[in-house]
Amino acid sequence: xxxxxxxxxxxxxxxxxxxxxxxxxxxxxxxxxxxxxxxxxxxxxxxxxxxxxxxxxxxxxxxxxxxxxxxxxxxxxxxxxxxxxxxxxxxxxxxxxxxxxxxxxxxxxxxxxxxxxxxxxxxxxxxxxxx
Amino acid sequence: xxxxxxxxxxxxxxxxxxxxxxxxxxxxxxxxxxxxxxxxxxxxxxxxxxxxxxxxxxxxxxxxxxxxxxxxxxxxxxxxxxxxxxxxxxxxxxxxxxxxxxxxxxxxxxxxxxxxxxxxxxxxxxxxxxxxxxxxxxxxx
Numbered sequence: 001x002x003x004x005x006x007x008x009x010x011x012x013x014x015x016x017x018x019x020x021x022x023x024x025x026x027x028x029x030x031x032x033x034x035x036x037x038x039x040x041x042x043x044x045x046x047x048x049x050x051x052x053x054x055x056x057x058x059x060x061x062x063x064x065x066x067x068x069x070x071x072x073x074x075x076x077x078x079x080x081x082x083x084x085x086x087x088x089x090x091x092x093x094x095x096x097x098x099x100x101x102x103x104x105x106x107x108x109x110x111x112x113x114x115x116x117x118x119x120x121x122x123x124x125x126x127x128x129x130x131x
Numbered sequence: 132x133x134x135x136x137x138x139x140x141x142x143x144x145x146x147x148x149x150x151x152x153x154x155x156x157x158x159x160x161x162x163x164x165x166x167x168x169x170x171x172x173x174x175x176x177x178x179x180x181x182x183x184x185x186x187x188x189x190x191x192x193x194x195x196x197x198x199x200x201x202x203x204x205x206x207x208x209x210x211x212x213x214x215x216x217x218x219x220x221x222x223x224x225x226x227x228x229x230x231x232x233x234x235x236x237x238x239x240x241x242x243x244x245x246x247x248x249x250x251x252x253x254x255x256x257x258x259x260x261x262x263x264x265x266x267x268x269x270x271x272x
Contacts, residue, residue, distance in 0.1 A: 001236075001270065001271075002270075002271070003232050003235070003236075003268055003269070003270055004268065004269040004270070005231075005232070005266075005267075005268050006266070006267050006268075006269070007265060007266050008264070008265040008266070009265070047269075052232050052233070052236075055153050055155060055156070055228075056151075056153060056164050056165070056228060056230070057151075057153075057227060057228035057229075057230040057232055057233040058164075058228075058230050058232060059232055059268075061164070061166075062165075062166060062168065062266075063166040063167070
């Protein structure tokens, strides 16, 4: 039986949406208020999927999970300008970038999904779940 | 997918004490595997259980299931855990480590049993068990 284990971490970071290949006017028209530098209190939900280790009853070591998220998500991104770290900081791309950074740090196939609550209204996840 | 089927979800809170300890492990193995969760006396959580139930929207009641029935099933499932020390008071966790995963599995089995008794037309779809706001387990039924 497969279990999903999710841990949520928070990052308070700034970003803006822009395409460097477009002019200022084009960027303003395309992204509206998001072209201005602003910040969010993101909630990043990282989901692992796997079976239980028979003896420990765990999908994955709790402390190791926390350390990986601290060193890969919170440490490098909390309080930072995300545009200095990622080429595209639209949240759908951010979820993908964080997923790809985390993937090799877990046993093969264990990382299932990264979900980001950008605001109370906006949520993004990668990858899309297969039907 | 039938358009007559839908999913309802209900939440229940309960509080329990536990520690993580595998009797077959040495002290060092327990410390290494369970970290802070391996404590001599235990610690507590306010668990939040979410049960998702799938079924046909009944043409007469216009419901998938009566929510107070679902409440009853959930409360009975969690009753042996509510305000108990899982390692000492619950027979299943004398040998099984009461991790969030194993508690979720325990509740899933109890919910499937309870639902079958009270309303055979519905089935458990999945459950989510929150140990804290920022850590939870989901099991498909």
